[in-house]
Amino acid sequence: MKDIFQPFVKLLTLMVGLLVSITLLTALVIGIVILISTGGNLPLIGEKPSTGTVSTTTVVADVYRGVVPKEGMWVAPAWNTVNNEPNAEDIKYGRDLIANTSEYLGPNGKVKKISNGMNCQNCHLNAGTAPLGNNYSAVASTYPKVRARSGQSEDIPKRINDCFERSLNGKALDVNSKEMIAMVAYMEWLGKDIPKGESPKGVGIYEVPFLERAADPIKGKTVYAQQCQSCHMEDGQGMMKPDKTGYIYPPLWGDNSYNDGAGLFRMSRFAGYVKTNMPLGATFERPLLTDEQSWDVAAYINSMPRPKKDITKDWPDISKKPIDHPFGPFSDEFTEEQHKFGPFKPIKEARVSASK
Structure with a gap:
């Protein structure tokens, strides 16, 4: 009986030995990889990581932290109440014009051909109703007004x-046209509950804190490739609708994009816009880009x-x-390049000092 089991015992012993050898060899390889990756400086037990490194956990927490508390944020009037208004048809047409501007007024517009193919809501999200999405909440309450520009x-x-x-990047619309009357009606309806002279929480664009450095187009190109080009394409020309009446995703540069006189050509405006709204799915409650990524991708696109x-x-x-208007002359000694890309803190500090 002993002779019968002896081959099995030898085989089992051989397998155990082989398993132990593989385990030791694996541990040795892992040790060598760690040694190489740390430049030969293995951390001691209990030693804290270098202050020059940032843990992935910290980065994720910083990105996903909401930029503004939701409490008190402006909410657009309920759309199902619009029929209660005496000018309901104007309001509804105005909303359609904001959402589908190109269909009516683009290069192939069925009313006029006076714009580049983008829609108003490409810059004023959700037909101008998104919190911190460049919404229209304060238009009726703050206009008319003197604008410094x-x-x-x-x-x-x-x-x-x-x-x-x-x-x-088009032509002005006749102020007495049906289309202008409709868009004004829609904006006034959106802001109907805002007292004159006041602006609600969530109006406009989020102000991203200034960096200690200039915004970097080279770093921004990497951000664009990772976060933006799946919709706006590698060449930045966006994605056209199959019927050519407008864009599914708008162009971010080139002949059919906004010109250099637009608000989003200012670095702070573009950075703030993407911080709380881009890429698709981002909100002020759950941004998907860091502050640095927002500034850098703005620098790339606006370059x-x-x-x-x-x-x-x-x-x-x-x-x-x-501070970030990119064209001179200026009332200070900073260059056009610094006014465009930053760093902006020295410009702000100089202005504060000059005003004292």
């Missing part, structure tokens, strides 16, 4: 035409070719130009 008092139609001539606009009459009082 023009140095003049502007009403809502003038502000809308600014967008047509800059963000849509690419785009249409030019005559802005010689903009900012008649140059001391009121925003």
